Amino acid sequence: MSEQHDCSREPGDAVPHILRKWLSPFRFWFTAPSWEHLLVLVMGALLSPGKRTVTACLRITGRAEVSNFAAYHQLLNRARWNSRTLAARLLSVIVARLVPEGPVGIGMDDTIERRWGQRIAARGIYRDPVRSSHGHFVKASGLRWLSFMVLSPVPWAKCIKALPVLTILCPSERHDQKKGRKHKLLTDWARQGVLQLCRWLPGREIIFVGDSSFAVHTLAAALPDTATLITRLRLDASLFAPPDQRHEHTLGRPAQKGRPLPKLKTLLKDAKTEWQRIVASSWYGKQTDKTLDVTSGTGLWYRRGTPPRPIRWVLVRDPSGRREPQAFMSTNSTLSPLRSLPISFGAGRSRSPSPKRERILAWKPNGSGTTKPSCARPRRCWRSTASSHSGHAICSVMASFPMPPPGTRKQSSPSPMPSVRFA
Template sequence: MVGSVPRSLVDWMWPFIWCFPGATWDHVLVLVSGALLSPGRRTVTAALRVMDLDQSASFAVYHRVLSTARWSARRVAHRLLRLLVAAFVRDGPVVIGLDDTIERRWGAKIKARGIYRDPVRSSHGHFVKASGLRWLCVMLLAPIPWAGCVWALPFLTILAPSERYAQKQGRRHKKLTDWGRQALLQTARWLPDRRIVAVADSSFSVIELLRSVSPHLDVVTRLRLDAGLYEPPPARHPRDKGRPRVKGARLPTLTARVADPTTPWQQVVIQGWYGKTQHRLDVATGTALWHHPGRRVLIRWVLVRDAEGDREPQAFLCTDLDAEPTEILGWFVRRWRVEVTLAEVRRHLGVETQRQWSDLAILRTTPALLGLFSLVTLWADRIKGQLGVLPDRVRWYPKAEPTFSDALALVRRELWTSPTFATSPDHRESAKNTDSLLNRLIRVACNPP
């Protein structure tokens, strides 16, 4: 069945051939090609239709790729991370983002779904619930040269089921921070020779998580202004009695430091602060032991005060005690690109439109679509040529830099004009092939998404 797949896609997917045994590889190529070329829903039926295989008698084998076939999604994620790092982060620290998202799904057969707080529609004074699946996404936060900014490239996506699901299965419920710890440690094992900086929001600002992963990677996240900060415990002398001290003297809270006129502030300029090109901030920093009864971790805290008075003071932490405040804030600013990626995969790759019901197919489909975002970025970088990825502009909408839609359009154009789909003037069946290709394009354009 590889004959119906564009040759360029076969070349692009070749690094993953060892992840899929036997004939599964051929079926994976068809599904990936169909998912890229489908303009609407990302179902197996839609992928087969755009590949002109909707009348194939062996349609069931393509469904089994997701529901029963034996292949490791973790192995695919490892290979994808290696390719992304080699292409976009050849040196320096590897910055990754960690965030959760809700895939809105309904149905009695979707067992792992739960009721969660909707982070998009909720606010501090308004609580909105959402039914669906909760996914934990790990993304590479790398600058894309032809895009002029940082993109969040997913490579590992984990399902974090609800507590009710765990009770029905008779298993211990794993909190989101437990899944985050496993994902971060797995990433550290995949890149043992690189420095890794993980950036996350306040949901992962948990002492147990920071303490367990800090020997393997650095973590940057938010910090409460009323967090209990202490001096490190004093050195123990041989004649001291009793248990060793676990903390030193209590330090002023960050709230008190904001109000203290003697706090030493330093003015810095940060790129991309809340969408602005450059923004002036007043920062104060120091090291402390973040302590809660029974739990503690050494951190570098960074207190931020908006020099222009637009926002309230904020605090951040980093487990690397030697990191500079500008580095910490620069890493954290990259995290905001995660929300852009989550919106783009819904808009252009059909996340939340898939219709798989079996447990294994659900576990595989959403991570595959998120990983497709990174693959499109990787392939667009390879075929951009000398002119790069050109943004699709209209007269009334100025667009300075290309976005993911432009990268996807470039990849689609490469696939539709690939030798497998395109025709040669010397071929004896050129007219028949031209009509077939034209009919496929008309069908894709006319069918409702």
Template sequence: MPDLPARFAGLILAFAPLFVHRSWRHAQLLLIGAILTPGRRTVASALRIMGRAQDRRFVNVHRILNRAAWSPRAGGRILLGLLIAAFAPRGPVVMALDDTIERRRGKRIAAKGIYRDPVRSSDSHFVKASGLRWMSLMLLAPIPWAGRIWALPFLTTLVPSERACRERGRRHKPLLDVGRQLALQARRWLPSRDLVLVGDGSFSALLFLDAMRRARITAITRLRLDAALYEPAPPRLPGTIGRPRTKGARLPTLAATLVAKDTRWHAGVVSGWYGSAQRGIEIASGTAVWRHGGMPVVPIRWVLVRDPAHRFEAQALLCTDLACDPTQIVSWFVRRWSVEVTFQEVRAHLGVETQRQWSDTAVARTTPCLLALFSIVTLLAAQLPARQRQRIAAAAWYPKPRPTFADALAAVRCAIWRKGTLATSPRRRARTKPRFRLPTPWAYALCHAA
């Protein structure tokens, strides 16, 4: 295993308490190998890139994923603390919650199911995919050298299919229940910080929003234009008989408010609008009570957003914090687009969907570790000098003004290789220059097809 730069060693040692001493050596080997490995992220590839292809005790490295006693949840807490200290030391902690499908096949993967593929499907075309469903909680933080918001995963859990739970005699947990547990776990880890949770329309459910409101988490999601909104319940007069009222008069739907001529629109500017620098929009907002029979009553602030240039269709958002500024609500919501970018980056550069584990424990650990590797690489890149982390792989046909995650990963790999293989001798006396031989890990990385 190559010697790590001093700026990297301190950060990686933060995860040492998760393991016993013997397991930590193998876990560190696996972590550095996953960073350096191109192509598939298998244990065998990590051993080859680390020069351990002839190690007869290779099974000990496999046991880190399928047998060793360590807690991924405790690792998520350590990772969140590092991310908060590096990228969000002050102000509200903005997080995103979303699910993704990992396309996997195999008879021995018990938790897989058949799901709608959100990437290949459209409104008029339905595509099914066989794989695993994951729910991930990410920190949405600005990365200074990248000049944009990155979604940094720190807590990911498997959501087994309903068929798999039925075959094992377990109760199936819907996505909303799993998402609620992840958000409440983050609240327990950060009891004194203001938390903002951003999600898509699938989290626009009264049970979920009520749980976030009671946990003092500001939830921001999409809202249906035909949602049943009401005025707050009037004050209860003394001597009134019967149950207390939960709502007031019915309000017009947001679809009617959108086309009404008396709706008051305010111009605003939102930064980072889905990849663009700034976007001028028009906003209308108000407060209401969202209610449905048999469900909790949730006070919300609704926000209507439309484009003066008619480049996108009008949409509605909701926020459980009634005092929040509407422009700030929209600004926080558009950060959610970086979640899709992260899912694409981990597939393209960190080998998600190329694993070959089949045991239940290894399957439940490998993908969360690869998603967390995205955040670890970002933290390692933040430790590099500005000159190294701002190197951009640009070309005449591919102008790139700012570094991306691929550039950050290349900078971290270069720093590790330089320390472990290219380091020069501290002695200054003259000596015969040795003949250069290509190291075996380099030959594996450069000469074998990905």
């Protein structure tokens, strides 16, 4: 008879009972040996002060001299467990604990993992968002990951945190050409991830938030009725009025759009534009009570080949002139201007959650949905990113959520969410 796995015989610190309780919702999808190895790696990732490699996790938990150290590495590159199923379970746990009712805010952002090697076949050359500026272009080589993060206020942190639930690897165009596959753009992977999250949360209203990379017609056209997209909008975007109503003497096919609306950049210079003065409680994470001027309107966002999409646009300018004017859009045109305006402008300074920490729940596009890698052999152990900030995306959509009825909020504890009031 083969000897059964007994974790108590292994040297090193025992896994705390509280950690087993926290991770118990994921126990069903692992075998007994893989589950014990996973608990050790998670415990080591939480305790490691430096790089969270598998070796560092074993060393800090007292298992530096174990004879079966290869089994811990094989958990990430050979063991069979469905990452997409775990991502769905993680999403349900986070939503049930932190967002039990109301709309669910999900941020989208891409990040680059700088890795080299012969086995890293899906890497490409992209623009470095951290070191690049408007006048200086810096290239970076690595793997491109797309992360979906639940945006929720954490009570003990008194701020909004981005909790990664799904990560998708976006192979480079050169890699797809070598494999003979059609290349998918970043927005194509975003559309696939958006539809997957909507299937995982049936009946819930979902608000997706992203930067200008996701302001594309194909993504907005693919949204289901229960989903809303809030993102930046170009100041020269083509907006149109609704088409005129048809009558019995109207000839031809029904019109999809009406007359063109003025460009948003012309509204900035128009003296007849009516601005509304508001005060934002948070400005780039440092300044409080920031005064802003906003104006809003509705229109049809249209491009040939895609159906017209009714949107609400919000134009924001800084009265002091220190910041450039910005435009935002929401695919839900019924939202009020202040509710469709993301308030946390400081999200552009925070970086995306590193894929090194969250690839344990990554969805790799190899067709099988399992964690067996198709391009790289992972050697690291990544910790949970429950306290990670989203980057470059507009993280705070709490202003777009309906306010609770009067008298239901507790007045004793301050709200961690940013607020807006009229000046």
